[in-house]
Amino acid sequence: MKNSAVENLSASQSPPLSSPSLPALFFAFLRLGLTAFGGPAMVAYIRKLAVEDKRWVEPASFRDGVALCQTIPGATAMQTAAYVGLRAGGVAGAAVSFIGFGLPAFCLMIILSAVYEQTRNLPAFLSIFGGLRVIIVALVANATLSFGKTNLKDWKGVLIGAVSGVVFALGVNPILVIMAAAMLGIILYRNKASPVPQATARNTERFNWPPVYILGVFLLGLGVLFLTDQQLFDLATLMARIDLMAFGGGFVSVPLMYREVVNVRSWVGSSTFLDGIALGQITPGPIVITATFVGFIIRGLPGAVVGTVSIFTPSFLMVVGVTPYFDRLRSHANFNRAIEGILNSFVGLLLFVTLQFAMALPWDIARLFILSGALVALLLKRDVLWVVLIGAVVSAIIL
Numbered sequence: 001m002k003n004s005a006v007e008n009l010s011a012s013q014s015p016p017l018s019s020p021s022l023p024a025l026f027f028a029f030l031r032l033g034l035t036a037f038g039g040p041a042m043v044a045y046i047r048k049l050a051v052e053d054k055r056w057v058e059p060a061s062f063r064d065g066v067a068l069c070q071t072i073p074g075a076t077a078m079q080t081a082a083y084v085g086l087r088a089g090g091v092a093g094a095a096v097s098f099i100g101f102g103l104p105a106f107c108l109m110i111i112l113s114a115v116y117e118q119t120r121n122l123p124a125f126l127s128i129f130g131g132l133r134v135i136i137v138a139l140v141a142n143a144t145l146s147f148g149k150t151n152l153k154d155w156k157g158v159l160i161g162a163v164s165g166v167v168f169a170l171g172v173n174p175i176l177v178i179m180a181a182a183m184l185g186i187i188l189y190r191n192k193a194s195p196v197p198q199a200t201a202r203n204t205e206r207f208n209w210p211p212v213y214i215l216g217v218f219l220l221g222l223g224v225l226f227l228t229d230q231q232l233f234d235l236a237t238l239m240a241r242i243d244l245m246a247f248g249g250g251f252v253s254v255p256l257m258y259r260e261v262v263n264v265r266s267w268v269g270s271s272t273f274l275d276g277i278a279l280g281q282i283t284p285g286p287i288v289i290t291a292t293f294v295g296f297i298i299r300g301l302p303g304a305v306v307g308t309v310s311i312f313t314p315s316f317l318m319v320v321g322v323t324p325y326f327d328r329l330r331s332h333a334n335f336n337r338a339i340e341g342i343l344n345s346f347v348g349l350l351l352f353v354t355l356q357f358a359m360a361l362p363w364d365i366a367r368l369f370i371l372s373g374a375l376v377a378l379l380l381k382r383d384v385l386w387v388v389l390i391g392a393v394v395s396a397i398i399l
Contacts, residue, residue: 018055020088022096028054029081029100033284042077046084056088068326071339073246074315075286078102082319091210094320098312105285106292106308112279113296113304120275124396131395132278133271134367135388137357138374139281143251144350145379147343156188157344165348171263174256174349178245178342185341186334211321218313225306232299232306234265239291239310246288247339252346253288253311255353267298270360281388288312366398 020028032042032049043066050056057065065083069076078101085097119125152158163184164177225233238260246253254277261267268276276293283289288311295307322329329335361367370391377387 016055017058017088020054020056020093022089022092025085025089025093026096026100029085029097030103032081033101033104035284043080046077046080050084050088057084061087064326065323067330068323069319071247071326071330072315072318072322073244074318075246075288075312078286078312079315079319082316083323086320086323091214091320094316095214098316102285102289102312105283105289106304108283109279109289109292110296110301110304112283113276113293116275116279116293117297127399128392128396129271129275129278130399131367131370131391132388133274133357133361134370134395135374135391136274136277136281137354137361138371138378139277139384139387140254140350140354140357141375142378143254144347144354147252147350148347151340151343152347157340157347160184160188160341160344161347161351163348164345165352168255168259168349169352174259175241175245177349178247178345181341181345182338183341185337185339185344189337189340192337211317214313214320215317218309218317221309232303235295235298235303236306236310238265239295239307240314242291243288243311243314247342247346251287252350254290255346255349257288257290257294258353258356261294268294270357272297274357274360278388281384369398370394 028049032045047062051059051062062084065080065087066076069079069083072079078098081101082094082098086094089096120129148161152161160181164181167180168174168177222233222236225236239257242253242256242260245256258270258273262270262273273290273294276290276297277287279293280287280290289308291307291311292304295303295305297303299306373394374387374391378384
């Protein structure tokens, strides 16, 4: 009783939440986006900004938002920015926070893509990107290990991951693989107790219409592209589908994007795709910014804009559309089991892509040295940006 009284007193004495203007939200997340290296690690910095420094959301509400963004597909840090904006300023707040946080990565990737187009055949750049491709193999391998350690908790998870990797290697559509993994999760984990939250007042908020309007505008844009430019329409629908399947964060979009862009459509070569991922690692923001690079290589600036808008719009709509009902959704045991199966499947997908990336490179002693150094640094949790930058310097020297 005494502890409860103290907690209630502390809560009542905590400063009230502030209500930021839309420009304040935009510029706060723009500044944060300029240094948003590290992908999901940026969630901690968003918390410091929104919970501790600005008092835009309560700590409990922020935890709810992180749980939501980790459950639904999409880039976790970008979606967390949208969630904070939604709580602080409604759907308009979510939009300006989301755009502000991602804008620096988009602009820098446009510049880097243009420079890449003009310089990728120069000897110095061939050496640098030759080494960066090796580092990307280490990066994806490390992601596979990390994802596997987090999600493969028993033989059932290992089975789903292994089967998914094999089926994916056989050329089956990744969407079908993910759907099958969800069903396996429901079946194999049917006897597993699934701790779920109780519904709260937050998930009974009245449905609002802005997400529907935004979806309508997006679909209208797709319709215009369908009538005027078939390749851009194909790019837009592909990136939107990839985003809708990227459970577990933006990194799991890599195997989906690689298969469709390189193997199925042959829009870019394997080496070029690896270069795009490398450029994405020296820009702030999520790894799915590779969509900007792919779009630019295919169709210049229009392709970059279409690819970027399409890879992020579904993520944004899911945050603003699902937030009022998230606790209710998580209260269904089969939903949690399906998500578990999906996350298991991505271990197999990432493992297969790691092997594909590795087989696409001409290995020698120098490249093995770069791979070993990068992998050790990543396993020791060194900053990805420094691993990439130092790797570029080493590559220019020894390759």
